[in-house]
Amino acid sequence: MKFSNSVLMVLKKIFVIHLWIFGVLFFIAIGQFTQIVKAQSQYIEFQMEKWAQGSPERRVMVELFIKECLDNSEPELGFTLGHCADSVGAKEIMFILDDKLIPNVAWPLSIIVKK
Numbered sequence: 001m002k003f004s005n006s007v008l009m010v011l012k013k014i015f016v017i018h019l020w021i022f023g024v025l026f027f028i029a030i031g032q033f034t035q036i037v038k039a040q041s042q043y044i045e046f047q048m049e050k051w052a053q054g055s056p057e058r059r060v061m062v063e064l065f066i067k068e069c070l071d072n073s074e075p076e077l078g079f080t081l082g083h084c085a086d087s088v089g090a091k092e093i094m095f096i097l098d099d100k101l102i103p104n105v106a107w108p109l110s111i112i113v114k115k
Contacts, residue, residue: 041070044097051096058092065090 003011045066052058069084085094 045070047096048093051093061090061093064088065093 048062048065052062065085065088068088069081069090081097082094085091
């Protein structure tokens, strides 16, 4: 089955348009995912700071947890925040971090993120 040059050109244009649309949607999805991860991290740090307010011992615990567990750029495979909290003696922090998710998520991610 042979197609004329005009049909092939139309098919090529349709393919290119779809490829551009997919690319744009892909980068929007990556941006949204990055935003939710960053917002979640900031919310967790806010909750820890609020919990440590007025207590020097808790402040030291939070600072150590942030330094060793959250700012660690090379975490070990299978090493969770719970393991890290235990290893630095900050087990209490895990109790305040349970269910500390961002209350509302914007539209694109609300489709995938369920509470």
